[in-house]
Amino acid sequence: MEWSPIILTFQLAAVTTLILFFLATPIAYWLSVTTSRIKPVVETLVALPIVLPPTVLGFYLLIAFSPNSAAGQFLNNTFGIQLAFSFGGLVVASLIYSLPFMVQPIQSGFSNLSGSLIEASLTLGKSKFATLTKVLLPNIKPSILTGLVLTFAHTIGEFGVVLMIGGNIPDRTRVASIAIYNEVESLNYSAANSYAVFLLVVTFSVLLLVYSVNGGFLKKWMS
Amino acid sequence: MRLRLAKDLRGVSGILKINIDLEIEAGKLVTLYGESGVGKTSILRMISGLLQPDEGLIQVGDATWFDSSKKINSKPQKRDVGLVFQDYALFPNMTIRENLEFATDKDDPVIDELLSLMELEDLQDRKSDTLSGGQKQRVALARALVRKPKLLLLDEPLSALDRKMRAKLQEYILSVHRKFALTTILVSHETTEIFKLSDEVLVLKEGLITFRDTPAKLFSGNSLSGKFKFTGEVVNIEREGVVYIVSVLIGNDLVKVIADQTEVENLKAGDQVLVASKAFNPIIQKI
Numbered sequence: 154m155e156w157s158p159i160i161l162t163f164q165l166a167a168v169t170t171l172i173l174f175f176l177a178t179p180i181a182y183w184l185s186v187t188t189s190r191i192k193p194v195v196e197t198l199v200a201l202p203i204v205l206p207p208t209v210l211g212f213y214l215l216i217a218f219s220p221n222s223a224a225g226q227f228l229n230n231t232f233g234i235q236l237a238f239s240f241g242g243l244v245v246a247s248l249i250y251s252l253p254f255m256v257q258p259i260q261s262g263f264s265n266l267s268g269s270l271i272e273a274s275l276t277l278g279k280s281k282f283a284t285l286t287k288v289l290l291p292n293i294k295p296s297i298l299t300g301l302v303l304t305f306a307h308t309i310g311e312f313g314v315v316l317m318i319g320g321n322i323p324d325r326t327r328v329a330s331i332a333i334y335n336e337v338e339s340l341n342y343s344a345a346n347s348y349a350v351f352l353l354v355v356t357f358s359v360l361l362l363v364y365s366v367n368g369g370f371l372k373k374w375m376s
Numbered sequence: 377m378r379l380r381l382a383k384d385l386r387g388v389s390g391i392l393k394i395n396i397d398l399e400i401e402a403g404k405l406v407t408l409y410g411e412s413g414v415g416k417t418s419i420l421r422m423i424s425g426l427l428q429p430d431e432g433l434i435q436v437g438d439a440t441w442f443d444s445s446k447k448i449n450s451k452p453q454k455r456d457v458g459l460v461f462q463d464y465a466l467f468p469n470m471t472i473r474e475n476l477e478f479a480t481d482k483d484d485p486v487i488d489e490l491l492s493l494m495e496l497e498d499l500q501d502r503k504s505d506t507l508s509g510g511q512k513q514r515v516a517l518a519r520a521l522v523r524k525p526k527l528l529l530l531d532e533p534l535s536a537l538d539r540k541m542r543a544k545l546q547e548y549i550l551s552v553h554r555k556f557a558l559t560t561i562l563v564s565h566e567t568t569e570i571f572k573l574s575d576e577v578l579v580l581k582e583g584l585i586t587f588r589d590t591p592a593k594l595f596s597g598n599s600l601s602g603k604f605k606f607t608g609e610v611v612n613i614e615r616e617g618v619v620y621i622v623s624v625l626i627g628n629d630l631v632k633v634i635a636d637q638t639e640v641e642n643l644k645a646g647d648q649v650l651v652a653s654k655a656f657n658p659i660i661q662k663i
Contacts, residue, residue: 267465272452272461275453288469
């Protein structure tokens with residue numbers, strides 16, 4: 154077993170989770186307060202990656218990223234970025250693919266907060282930004298933790314999207330899930346098994362940690 | 377303060393047109409009284425800047441907070457107002473002391489003053505979700521006063537509390553109202569509370585002020601000059617031969633009043649009523 158696919162997997166998951174937190178929080182907040190008519194449309198777009206086969210998303214991203222497409226050409230010519238078959242491409246794809254796993258828990262956290270908390274903070278002289286960072290976010294910590302962990306775990310578990318737009322390039326786009334597939338293809342079952350066991354243990358531990366923290370078990374156990 | 381507000385609100389039962397124009401003397405405690413859904417809370421929200429009127433003017437002292445003709449609309453943060461929410465709106469992530477500190481600096485002496493005035497010193501390091509309703513209400517009241525507003529708005533502050541707790545909190549409200557020389561607007565539909573607290577009652581019906589006078593005038597009607605009168609709540613109406621026996625809860629006492637058919641026609645359990653006696657002299661005895 155090589156470590157590079159494992160490291161790559163965690164790098165991808167960490168970068169995706171971090172970026173997505175800052176990207177998803179405003180979307181989640183907007184969705185929780187808006188009465189706009191386009192809300193169902195935005196909610197649908199956000200939720201789409203849950204139901205869509207990853208290959209569909211991967212396929213369209215591949216087309217979009219391709220140097221022959223308008224978007225791909227624009228990125229290549231202006232920024233010198235080529236997203237197809239690169240780590241950057243994997244990150245962009247993961248951001249879209251894991252978006253609902255970050256947005257939905259945070260949105261439901263915001264929705265469950267009483268609207269008067271925001272209003273109380275405003276009448277106490279605080280700006281909207283201070284209200285967000287000091288009142289709203291601290292009061293939805295369990296939702297944020299759920300969002301962070303689900304996104305992280307879901308990105309680790311990506312396969313279809315990664316295969317479509319990242320390919321299988323060692324050290325650059327070959328993440329653990331692809332490595333398993335690769336080893337099985339070459340009938341190297343023991344190597345596939347080591348990757349698989351590793352992923353299984355890590356994801357199990359991460360989820361267990363979240364449910365323990367959110368269920369208050371950890372606090373009980375510590376005290 | 378001067379208040380002229382017009383706003384069309386879309387509610388479940390159609391459009392509610394709020395249209396009020398009034399002057400409130402500084403230092404008074406005024407109650408907004410009316411059934412639910414007539415716009416009482418919306419008026420408080422417009423005064424505090426959380427809801428924008430379609431048209432109107434809000435002037436408090438020398439400051440203009442809202443003037444649609446001059447396009448003035450100051451933010452809620454800039455308005456010198458303390459608002460106590462019906463659900464208290466305490467921040468669950470903070471201790472009681474932190475809830476108060478949130479609105480000012482950590483070392484502001486007003487925090488200790490308010491904590492001691494509201495008898496919250498022993499609770500100051502607790503989180504709000506460990507407090508009882510009455511304690512939460514005291515915290516909410518203290519927090520609304522941290523920025524030393526001239527105007528205090530109370531949105532049915534005592535509706536979730538039991539009778540005994542309510543009586544105690546009414547004392548707190550009166551004492552801060554006087555101590556800080558506040559102009560206070562209270563939203564309430566609790567008769568005893570209005571009697572005890574307010575200088576004036578404004579009755580709101582479908583967005584309009586339909587009555588404005590002292591509480592005594594409102595609840596007794598002008599025609600009755602009873603010497604001996606109480607307000608209470610009808611608990612039960614029972615038929616006993618040709619008469620009816622109406623049980624009324626006055627304070628903590630259950631009183632039975634005999635009434636005839638015509639008197640009980642408009643009464644049902646839960647109604648607020650006035651019980652008065654004119655012809656007889658009540659007996660007073662020390663107990």
